[in-house]
Amino acid sequence: IKEMQSAMALAEDIAIKTLASGMMKGKSEKRIKKDIKIFLTPEKTKTHSRPISPKEAEGSGLNIKHEELKSDIWKLVYELYVRTNNFVSTHVLKCVENKDNSFVIGGEVPKLKK
Known part of the structure; x- marks a missing residue:
């Protein structure tokens, strides 16, 4: 369990730092973590492999572009x-x-x- 928690913490740290240097530049790490909470916690998605809708993703403050399934x-x-x-x-x-x-x-x- 500790190893899994450590891996999750590492993934969170990488995501926040990557976003802070790119798409969410200028936002604090605390704000970024709050904005991307849907991706970091199971309360909404329940499982890692469950899809997140474009509408939910847009609520995170990320620059979301819709693509057609045949594109x-x-x-x-x-x-x-x-x-x-x-x-x-x-x-x-x-x-x-x-x-x-x-x-x-x-x-x-x-x-x-x-």
């Missing part, structure tokens, strides 16, 4: 989703990809000792 960018986003989902759903230890090739090393995930 080229949406096809690329979906391909990235499928690849990422496949990657995290398998016992992949290392993956190296470029636009033409993919190299994967698989293995068993070590079990924690009790």
Whole structure:
């Protein structure tokens, strides 16, 4: 549980610092954290994989652009989703990809000792 909490805290820190240096430049880290709360806490979304609607995302203060499901960018986003989902759903230890090739090393995930 501690490891998971640490990973969540790291992801939050990275998100806030990245937004503070870009799209939300000029806002305090406290304000950014408040604005993106929907992405950081399970109270609204209940689970990590649950979609967040454009309307909900717009409420975060982020610059949201709607894309049609048949657009080229949406096809690329979906391909990235499928690849990422496949990657995290398998016992992949290392993956190296470029636009033409993919190299994967698989293995068993070590079990924690009790």
